[in-house]
Amino acid sequence: MKTAFFVLFLFLCFAAPTFATVAVSSPWNGETVGSAVTYAASATTSTCSRGVASMGVYVDNHLLYVENGTKLNTALTVSAGTHNTVVEEWDYCGGATFVSMTITVSSQSGVYVASPANNSTVSSPANFVASATSSCSKGVASMGVYVNNNLAYVTNGAKLNTQLNLGTGAQHTVVEEWDYCGGATYSPVNLTVQGGGTTLYNIQASGGWNSWGEFAPSYDICTSNCSGVNWSMWLHQASPSLSGNASRFNIGGTTPYADALWSNPVIGQNTTQGIPDTGHTLLPSLHYFTYDADFFVTNASVTQVLEFDISMYMNGVGMIWGNQCNNLGGKVWDIWDNVTAKWVSAGVPCNLINNSWNHVTIQAQRQSNNTLLYQSITLNGVTANINWTYAPFSVPTSWWGITLNYQMDGDYKMSANSTYLDNLKFTYW
Numbered sequence: 001m002k003t004a005f006f007v008l009f010l011f012l013c014f015a016a017p018t019f020a021t022v023a024v025s026s027p028w029n030g031e032t033v034g035s036a037v038t039y040a041a042s043a044t045t046s047t048c049s050r051g052v053a054s055m056g057v058y059v060d061n062h063l064l065y066v067e068n069g070t071k072l073n074t075a076l077t078v079s080a081g082t083h084n085t086v087v088e089e090w091d092y093c094g095g096a097t098f099v100s101m102t103i104t105v106s107s108q109s110g111v112y113v114a115s116p117a118n119n120s121t122v123s124s125p126a127n128f129v130a131s132a133t134s135s136c137s138k139g140v141a142s143m144g145v146y147v148n149n150n151l152a153y154v155t156n157g158a159k160l161n162t163q164l165n166l167g168t169g170a171q172h173t174v175v176e177e178w179d180y181c182g183g184a185t186y187s188p189v190n191l192t193v194q195g196g197g198t199t200l201y202n203i204q205a206s207g208g209w210n211s212w213g214e215f216a217p218s219y220d221i222c223t224s225n226c227s228g229v230n231w232s233m234w235l236h237q238a239s240p241s242l243s244g245n246a247s248r249f250n251i252g253g254t255t256p257y258a259d260a261l262w263s264n265p266v267i268g269q270n271t272t273q274g275i276p277d278t279g280h281t282l283l284p285s286l287h288y289f290t291y292d293a294d295f296f297v298t299n300a301s302v303t304q305v306l307e308f309d310i311s312m313y314m315n316g317v318g319m320i321w322g323n324q325c326n327n328l329g330g331k332v333w334d335i336w337d338n339v340t341a342k343w344v345s346a347g348v349p350c351n352l353i354n355n356s357w358n359h360v361t362i363q364a365q366r367q368s369n370n371t372l373l374y375q376s377i378t379l380n381g382v383t384a385n386i387n388w389t390y391a392p393f394s395v396p397t398s399w400w401g402i403t404l405n406y407q408m409d410g411d412y413k414m415s416a417n418s419t420y421l422d423n424l425k426f427t428y429w
Helices: 004-011
Strands: 020-026 036-045 052-059 062-068 071-077 081-091 096-105 110-115 120-122 126-133 140-147 150-156 159-164 169-179 184-193 198-200 210-214 229-237 246-253 259-268 288-297 305-314 317-326 332-337 342-349 356-366 372-379 382-390 401-409 417-428
Touching: 020 081, 020 096, 020 332, 036 052, 036 081, 036 096, 052 071, 062 071, 096 342, 110 169, 110 382, 126 140, 126 169, 126 184, 126 372, 126 382, 140 159, 150 159, 159 382, 210 229, 229 259, 246 259, 246 401, 259 305, 288 305, 305 356, 317 342, 317 356, 317 372, 317 401, 332 372, 332 382, 342 372, 342 382, 401 417
Parallel strands: 110 184, 120 184
Antiparallel strands: 020 036, 020 342, 036 071, 052 062, 052 081, 081 096, 110 126, 126 159, 140 150, 140 169, 169 184, 198 417, 210 259, 229 246, 246 417, 259 401, 288 356, 288 417, 305 317, 305 401, 317 332, 332 342, 356 372, 372 382
């Protein structure tokens, strides 16, 4: 029987695996850099059997560099100012895929903080992202972050990307660089840190998980008699586990690229956490969300895609913060475009650790007009600042609540595969 809860997921229409991707590790979108800009990227394709032929860099629509093969790593001299840049791959079959970024090139030495913004309001942990340039001929040696005059973090090199726990209220932070000539420059960042919100713990071990199969090409959900895809979930697994209470998720079958979707309604109707919000007062007050989990990959060679979503529905408005690690489609993060109902490559790497535990933290925001902000994705300590926004969509249902989703996509052979979730927690405020 299709309840309103099931109908909601017909809107997901999860797309087939991406067939060509470009993953850029440097520079990041919005970064301020020196005149020598380091471009580092890799590309894959499954639409051309002969593979990727070459990669190149455009700056303001001018092709400045081309390198044969599936990887690119070069430093290009770019004039001061703001520039539109593109990293593109060309395959042997005449196809091409690209990722675009905006960068600002500074002619002066200094520290450039991309996140957080000075005088902004943030949550804890706060994501610090910065880069530095120096007039020292030997370059920048290291960078660090001071919190209220105490050195909280140091890293080698001219880039910094980390998350720091901060106390609530006003916090004075400084991002500093030290060069090889004994010099230093810094940028102050004054912040107001909001309270930590409410956290729900060990959701992977709670009851109430719903599950469905999905088939290409439409990826509509299947609730029973789903010949071609098999899936199951086993609660309370002691091994492998970090907490002693992990959950195992299994997928297999015969239909290529079929998927299995699991969803837990944590707030609102059918809540598994005792938060029904029957007065419809809680959801309208919530704007900040963090999805945080450990997950174990048993066989990365057959793990097509792993997906981690936050979904929110109220007053006929649907909001899906969809985030998927497109492992076999280029090892990149994709995010869900609610407007076009399609996956969009974020152009940032997603490198899974095989036969081991991985850790993911996803930060998202609902803006005052219900616009979705994809803030950041942190995988195994590496943070990708997305900062993309998408409009919500209308839903013909009165269903009210927030769900957490986890999905496994099968590969072309539907190889039997298992993954584990542990320490799944959700923070909201």
